[in-house]
Amino acid sequence: MTLYRFGFKHESATELAKQAARAESMIGIHGVSVRSKASFPAPSAPRSEVEKHFSVYKTGKDPCHYTIELPKPVTDDVAETFNNLFRGF
Amino acid sequence: MNQFIPCCQRLETFSNIKSPFSKIIALGFYDGPTSGMAQCEICSAIYKFVMLDWDDSQDIRIFSLSPIAKPAWIRMVNLLSKHESPKWPVWFPKWEFTSEAVRNHVDSEADKILANAGRPELIIASNRYGDRILAAKKSVCEDLKYVKDWFSLEPSDVARDWFSYLGLAKHGEEILATLE
Secondary structure: OEEEOOOOOOOOHHHHHHHHHHHHHHHOOOEEEEEOOOOOOOOEEEHHHHOOOOOEEEOOOOOOEEEEEOOOOOOHHHHHHHHHHHHOO | OOOOOOOHHHHHHOOOEEOOEEEEEEEEEOOOEEEEEEEEOOOOOEEEEEEEEEOOOOOEEEEEEEEEOHHHHHHHHHHHHOOOOOOOOEEOOOOOOOOHHHHHHHHHHHHHHHOOOOOOOEEEEEEOOOOEEEEEEEOOHHHHHHOOOHHHOOOOOOOOOHHHHOOOOOOOHHHHHHHO
């Protein structure tokens, strides 16, 4: 399975932490969204590669929506790993 | 920042204002709601909403709002509350069930409730979590052919520039700055 993370810009640790905190308050998972389907070009990574670094959970009604759990705090190293997986930088 | 809350019926009159949608059930989600149901705090009107577009950072999202009868809200809350407690203002049901059969039943019932929505009557731009409305416009019949869930769009689809439609710049850093 391929996971897509929309947006081509580098995501900072601060931005990722902000989204992860909101998700945690709602679904109890400190994480960010990805989808298993994208109609338009989007950065992507195989789920198997993502799971070498982070846990991935199926969340929500949308059959294509998944949440990647990020460690707390989201450090610059975590953000770098995340960006490397999806954007190669 | 202006904290006045307008009714959903008067949204067209304002820009960058506190959202009247104080309760949102996010059935679609991507770092914020992308589809679901919303309730107006002022008049209690209920809408089905679908995301039509977003900016490159997903901070500004364009939605169509279709009215749906008030009992539909109660039915949806009751349906989902059997499996997890509501969390307001934005409830993103985790959609975890005891069996595949239960999941299929809830999926089907939720879809039936949403199928009762009328035609889209309002196009709005909001911030990521829907607590600020940036712009709004009543939709007319000719808009309907362009109203399609962004996630179901195909590259071959003729898409409308919803940002221009609402008088917004898609890459408007100045809009984002006002949301901080």
